[in-house]
Amino acid sequence: xxxxxxxLVNGQPTSVVSAQDRGLQYGDGLFETMRxxxxxxxxxxxxxxxxxxxxxxxxIAAPAGELLRAEAESLAATLPRALVKVIVTxxxxxxxxxxxxxxxxxxxxxxxxxxxxxxxxEFRAGLxxxxxxxxxxxxxxxxxxxxxxVLAQRAAARAGLHEVLMxxxxxxxxxxxxxxxxxWRGAELLTPPLGDCGVEGVMRSLVMTVAxxxxxxxxxxxxxxxxxxxxxxxxxxxVRLGIQPVHWYEGRGLEVxxxxxxxxxxxxxxx
Amino acid sequence: xxxxxxxLVNGQPTSVVSAQDRGLQYGDGLFETMRxxxxxxxxxxxxxxxxxxxxxxxxIAAPAGELLRAEAESLAATLPRALVKVIVTxxxxxxxxxxxxxxxxxxxxxxxxxxxxxxxxEFRAGLxxxxxxxxxxxxxxxxxxxxxxVLAQRAAARAGLHEVLMxxxxxxxxxxxxxxxxxWRGAELLTPPLGDCGVEGVMRSLVMTVAxxxxxxxxxxxxxxxxxxxxxxxxxxxVRLGIQPVHWYEGRGLEVxxxxxxxxxxxxxxx
Numbered sequence: 160x161x162x163x164x165x166x167l168v169n170g171q172p173t174s175v176v177s178a179q180d181r182g183l184q185y186g187d188g189l190f191e192t193m194r195x196x197x198x199x200x201x202x203x204x205x206x207x208x209x210x211x212x213x214x215x216x217x218x219i220a221a222p223a224g225e226l227l228r229a230e231a232e233s234l235a236a237t238l239p240r241a242l243v244k245v246i247v248t249x250x251x252x253x254x255x256x257x258x259x260x261x262x263x264x265x266x267x268x269x270x271x272x273x274x275x276x277x278x279x280x281e282f283r284a285g286l287x288x289x290x291x292x293x294x295x296x297x298x299x300x301x302x303x304x305x306x307x308x309v310l311a312q313r314a315a316a317r318a319g320l321h322e323v324l325m326x327x328x329x330x331x332x333x334x335x336x337x338x339x340x341x342x343w344r345g346a347e348l349l350t351p352p353l354g355d356c357g358v359e360g361v362m363r364s365l366v367m368t369v370a371x372x373x374x375x376x377x378x379x380x381x382x383x384x385x386x387x388x389x390x391x392x393x394x395x396x397x398v399r400l401g402i403q404p405v406h407w408y409e410g411r412g413l414e415v416x417x418x419x420x421x422x423x424x425x426x427x428x429x430x
Numbered sequence: 431x432x433x434x435x436x437x438l439v440n441g442q443p444t445s446v447v448s449a450q451d452r453g454l455q456y457g458d459g460l461f462e463t464m465r466x467x468x469x470x471x472x473x474x475x476x477x478x479x480x481x482x483x484x485x486x487x488x489x490i491a492a493p494a495g496e497l498l499r500a501e502a503e504s505l506a507a508t509l510p511r512a513l514v515k516v517i518v519t520x521x522x523x524x525x526x527x528x529x530x531x532x533x534x535x536x537x538x539x540x541x542x543x544x545x546x547x548x549x550x551x552e553f554r555a556g557l558x559x560x561x562x563x564x565x566x567x568x569x570x571x572x573x574x575x576x577x578x579x580v581l582a583q584r585a586a587a588r589a590g591l592h593e594v595l596m597x598x599x600x601x602x603x604x605x606x607x608x609x610x611x612x613x614w615r616g617a618e619l620l621t622p623p624l625g626d627c628g629v630e631g632v633m634r635s636l637v638m639t640v641a642x643x644x645x646x647x648x649x650x651x652x653x654x655x656x657x658x659x660x661x662x663x664x665x666x667x668x669v670r671l672g673i674q675p676v677h678w679y680e681g682r683g684l685e686v687x688x689x690x691x692x693x694x695x696x697x698x699x700x701x
Contacts, residue, residue, distance in 0.1 A: 166449045175446035176454060178437045178539050183447065183517070185576035186457030217577070218584060242526070246454070249580075255513070255543045257576060257608055258583035268449050272526050292563020292627070293599065296581055304575035305456035305528060306488070309520075310567055312529035313489060328564065328599070337528055356563070 166270040167230050180266055182248030185257060186303035188266070189213040191245045194398045195235035195271075200243065202398070202429070203228055205361045210247065213300040218259070219249050222267050234271040242272045242399060246303070278400060279321060283407040284335070286384065287311040287323035291333060291356040299359040311336040322395055322405075324387065327356040331381045338395035338403070339363035342382060343416045348375050351382045362396035362426070369425035373418055392416040401426065437541040438501050451537055453519030456528060457574035459537070460484040462516045465669045466506035466542075471514065473669070473700070474499055476632045481518065484571040489530070490520050493538050505542040513543045513670060517574070549671060550592060554678040555606070557655065558582040558594035562604060562627040570630040582607040593666055593676075595658065598627040602652045609666035609674070610634035613653060614687045619646050622653045633667035633697070640696035644689055663687040672697065 166174055181187035191210050194201045207224045214221035231243040250263035289311040297304070307325070315323040315336065324340055327333040334340055334357040341363075342349045348370060353359055370377050387393070392414040394404045402423045404415040437445055452458035462481050465472045478495045485492035502514040521534035560582040568575070578596070586594040586607065595611055598604040605611055605628040612634075613620045619641060624630055641648050658664070663685040665675045673694045675686040 168449060174449055176449050178439060178445055178447050183454040185580050186574055187577060187580050257579040258587050289567055292565040294563040294578060296560055297577060302577055303457055304577045306458060306568060306573055306575045307565060308528040309456050309458050316529050
């Protein structure tokens with residue numbers, strides 16, 4: 160199977176990176192998956208801000224925003240809609256071992272991917288048997304250590320599920336393997352806190368920004384497995400799916416709350 | 431700074447891998463760091479067994495042992511002593527996203543590195559502020575998700591420490607950032623269990639194999655931070671350091687138990 164995604168590495172068209180890159184050796188880096196429409200990156204400032212927080216936390220020099228935007232948009236220029244993935248690593252190793260040498264030059268990898276097929280009419284989710292490890296120092300970041308998500312998605316595929324929700328250090332669900340999760344509660348939307356694990360999704364932040372304009376308040380609070388089992392309606396979010404209603408959770412059909420569509424409209428209009 | 435390690439990728443001399451490799455994208459793979467002496471890999475079967483367990487757990491086809499050994503030894507042929515690092519990833523992505531497509535072809539990266547300088551006369555360790563996330567599905571494996579270790583070593587460097595010991599999900603210490611840990615207790619050696627996190631080190635397994643021949647029994651039991659603070663003597667292990675006595679832990683000078691040297695002799699003689 161071929162999968163030839165056009166790639167820029169530090170601005171140069173190429174399909175390869177150094178075998179000594181610390182991104183490969185240790186997952187020592189971060190990534191962003193951005194939506195491009197008509198050649199423009201949507202919500203770029205939010206992606207850049209999260210990438211910047213990650214770089215700060217890992218001690219990697221962040222790429223210049225305008226450079227990154229220009230590279231992404233050069234790849235997306237001719238496409239009505241696409242996904243651009245950005246990876247920033249600490250760079251090729253300049254010494255052996257986990258300890259950064261301090262003189263590494265960050266690697267910036269920008270690749271473009273066709274817009275995926277539309278979501279299935281019935282979006283099915285379940286509870287993952289793969290739990291997320293607690294690590295407050297890495298929580299929220301979109302870093303390159305994603306084996307938990309890979310294992311969760313591997314099991315999800317076997318179970319015929321589109322997404323699986325993941326626990327973290329106990330009986331609370333924190334997020335999906337590739338999404339954040341929101342549960343409807345009257346005029347309130349509940350979503351779990353991300354202080355211990357999980358990714359602070361750009362679409363999650365957009366939901367939070369527009370919620371009040373729909374007369375909704377957001378409550379960030381722990382969401383237990385039993386609470387989730389009783390939730391009448393929920394949705395998951397990422398920049399690809401937007402607000403994706405979950406139609407089926409752990410064998411149970413769910414309602415679709417129509418306010419989700421209004422939230423989505425407001426987000427689509429948010430620069 | 432240059433760091434030109436000779437590399438074989440799937441048997442071919444090259445310095446690069448695909449930018450779409452899932453090892454880079456997600457840390458979706460495993461590694462081994464092996465000691466070579468006079469062109470031969472030491473304790474190869476133990477490395478191969480651990481790599482095989484990891485591949486099994488992640489659902490990656492393991493490389494053939496004899497092929498791997500031949501590649502490692504071809505790079506090490508002319509060197510009295512060297513380290514060979516093997517990385518095995520799920521391969522270049524054949525689809526976007528965490529979910530493996532099932533048709534990926536594993537990537538096998540074998541690189542050689544000069545034998546590092548001898549350990550310092552005073553080996554200083556401390557307690558890391560970076561904790562390990564609990565994940566039984568990944569525990570024991572030497573996988574490519576190593577950001578916790580990178581952060582721990584980064585902080586260790588700032589503190590002037592050679593190694594830091596790491597907690598996992600509470601007040602128990604599980605291992606060092608690049609080593610396993612053993613504490614002396616009369617005729618007993620205590621080392622923590624690795625069911626929740628940590629790497630099952632090859633040198634750790636060798637200590638366990640030879641201990642009885644030194645009249646020592648091994649107790650695998652939780653090791654709390656206060657226990658460690660009172661331990662009169664301890665050592666850390668990996669295939670590079672062997673049995674490395676800790677001379678200084680959290681500002682306190684430690685004894686060096688002479689039985690460590692006898693253990694090391696027995697390990698050196700173990701095929």
